[in-house]
Amino acid sequence: MLGSYRAEMLKLRKRSAVWVLFGAGLVLSLIFGYLLPYLAYTTGDDSPSTEGVPRAEVLRGMLPERVIDNTIGGYPIFAGALALVLGAIVIGGEYTWGTLKTVLTQRPRRGTILGAQFLALGTVIAFWVLGIFVACALCSVGIAAAESGSMTWPSIGALLQGLAGGWLVLMTWCLAGAVLAVAFRNVALPIGLGVVWILGIETLLAGVVSSLLPGLKWLTNTLPGTNAGSLVFSVTTMTPSDAPPGVRDAVGGPRALLTLFAYCALFTALSLWTTRNRDIT
Amino acid sequence: MDALVEVSGLTKRYGDTLAVDGVDLTVLPGEVYGFLGPNGAGKTTTLRILTGLIAPTSGDVRVLGGKPGQAEVLGRTGSMIESPAFYPYLSGLDNLRLLAEYAGVARRRIDEVLELVDLADRAKDRFSTYSLGMKQRLGVAAALLKDPELVILDEPTNGLDPAGMRDMRRLIRELGTGGRTVLLSSHLLGEVQQICDRVGIINSGRMVAEHNVNELRGEQELVVRADPKDQAQAILSRFGTVHQYDDTLRVAVDSSRAAEVNSVLVGAGIAVSELHMTERALEDIFFELTTEEKADVG
Structure with a gap:
């Protein structure tokens, strides 16, 4: 297993697409978490981009005490979409390049190889979360120093809880991309379907259900995006008014946590069963 | 066995x-x-x-x-099934490194197989830049990696x-x-x-x-063109069963006896104008078998 894991890490480390996705996630987090709010802050109270929010409030959103909000606030939707793409390209690439047959004719069993792939993806996601956190932390420290703001940090527990929650959210979407890639033995289709689901369908469904079919709210409350948003709300100080578009607080934290674990287990089990039982043609 | x-x-x-x-x-x-x-x-x-x-x-x-x-x-088991499939963004060396990780093979074996398939000079180039022949050779190297x-x-x-x-x-x-x-x-x-x-x-x-x-491919046959043919056939029959194809005679003997056959024929006053060994090519047999099969199926 260790050899397979090292092989998977080598593949991920040397693949430029992985770095591009990480870079995109990082840049998006910094733009929406710090650059745009800071521009709004420097233009004063009259800025339409702050929608009348006082400058002091805008500044507080960028200080170290809100670093976790800025790190993982966009994970349920935007970074989640990037994580789904990561899962789809890593697993789907094995089918489109035909490398799965090369890998499966080495020594390890199919389940071991898939396990190593998921473990390596989990590691990359962890580095991804930590990398964005460090970048956000540096920005918040810089802004606090420049604007004489508070240097108060969240507690270690809150930081760890936030980072772990963010990791789980991204991992759920990453595994969703992986299971779609296994199902379709492809890269493009899983990305297309997955991204459309994350960015459009779930929000649309939630909107339709809440306005036209309130009786089906239980159904939308089981969807991964809804639970990802709820988990992020539960581990941050984010409020619905400053949440990114599409991120909703619909269920409690513990329920969201269990639901995301269940999705991870389901996606892993489906991928494993399919990989172990299907012919590699 | x-x-x-x-x-x-x-x-x-x-x-x-x-x-x-x-x-x-x-x-x-x-x-x-x-x-x-x-x-x-x-x-x-x-x-x-x-x-x-x-x-x-x-x-x-x-x-x-x-x-x-x-x-x-x-x-x-080492194998290369259909076309060689590797990660295009990795070098040949890195592709073998990761296969060695999967298979639990020591790193030094990578250098050995690269030398064996004459790919050591281009090992650090990306797989996507390889010619088809180099890709095939890398495939064989990968198949031999586990010895x-x-x-x-x-x-x-x-x-x-x-x-x-x-x-x-x-x-x-x-x-x-x-x-x-x-x-x-x-x-x-x-x-x-x-x-x-x-x-x-x-x-x-x-x-x-x-x-x-x-x-x-069957037994080797000695093809003889000689005159007079009847006398030659009689002498050749001492060496084995003789078949006549067009104007040549064919006898099933080992190539090591060709000189002896020639000597006996010439000694009997027979003019030998052609003498060579022949055997059926695998290609002939292959087409014979696969065509028959198709005819049977059809």
Whole structure:
């Protein structure tokens, strides 16, 4: 297993697409978490981009005490979409390049190889979360120093809880991309379907259900995006008014946590069963 | 001698299509076995089953005493199935490094196989920049990485230029003489004739022949053009059964006796204008068997 894991890490480390996705996630987090709010802050109270929010409030959103909000606030939707793409390209690439047959004719069993792939993806996601956190932390420290703001940090527990929650959210979407890639033995289709689901369908469904079919709210409350948003709300100080578009607080934290674990287990089990039982043609 | 590969009644069905139909196949230790057949005959499907990539619909398959796809079996088998597939963004060296990680092979073995396939100079270049011949050679290097007892190569000379084909033939021959067992699929019959000990011929999913190459090609014959023909035939009959083809006589004798035959004929005052050995090419037999099969099916 260790050899397979090292092989998977080598593949991920040397693949430029992985770095591009990480870079995109990082840049998006910094733009929406710090650059745009800071521009709004420097233009004063009259800025339409702050929608009348006082400058002091805008500044507080960028200080170290809100670093976790800025790190993982966009994970349920935007970074989640990037994580789904990561899962789809890593697993789907094995089918489109035909490398799965090369890998499966080495020594390890199919389940071991898939396990190593998921473990390596989990590691990359962890580095991804930590990398964005460090970048956000540096920005918040810089802004606090420049604007004489508070240097108060969240507690270690809150930081760890936030980072772990963010990791789980991204991992759920990453595994969703992986299971779609296994199902379709492809890269493009899983990305297309997955991204459309994350960015459009779930929000649309939630909107339709809440306005036209309130009786089906239980159904939308089981969807991964809804639970990802709820988990992020539960581990941050984010409020619905400053949440990114599409991120909703619909269920409690513990329920969201269990639901995301269940999705991870389901996606892993489906991928494993399919990989172990299907012919590699 | 226990067979390394034993296949009996192997069948693989895809919906209504029978890709492999009751194939029996035996590969003995240390031999180079040629697996022949036209495109779509079921060669690659059979090899995929042997490497555990696809499951048979029915039949018994034993590879190195175990089931195909078992970790123990895969660890002792090196294979290149269909076209060589590697990560295009990685160098040849990195591709082998990660396969070595999967297989638990020491790093120094990577240098050995790169030297063996003459790819050491380009090992650090990306796989996507390799020519087809280099890709094939990397595929063979990957197959040899585990220093396997059994090497399964599916069309290893595909895309190679004549020099590359010659080098690949030499390499496969060396593998065979080194005590390794090689199962080689090919549609290049001259190549198989040169390097294989035994061949199996598959057509439309069915095995139509499995023989020693020399047995399959039959006995060598001495072709004689001589005058007078009647007297020559009488003398030749002392050496073996004589057949007449057009205006030549053919007698089944070993090539080592050709000079003796010539001497006896000339000594009897017979003018010999042509004398040479002949044997059927594998290609003739292949077309004979695969065409018959098609005619039977049709």
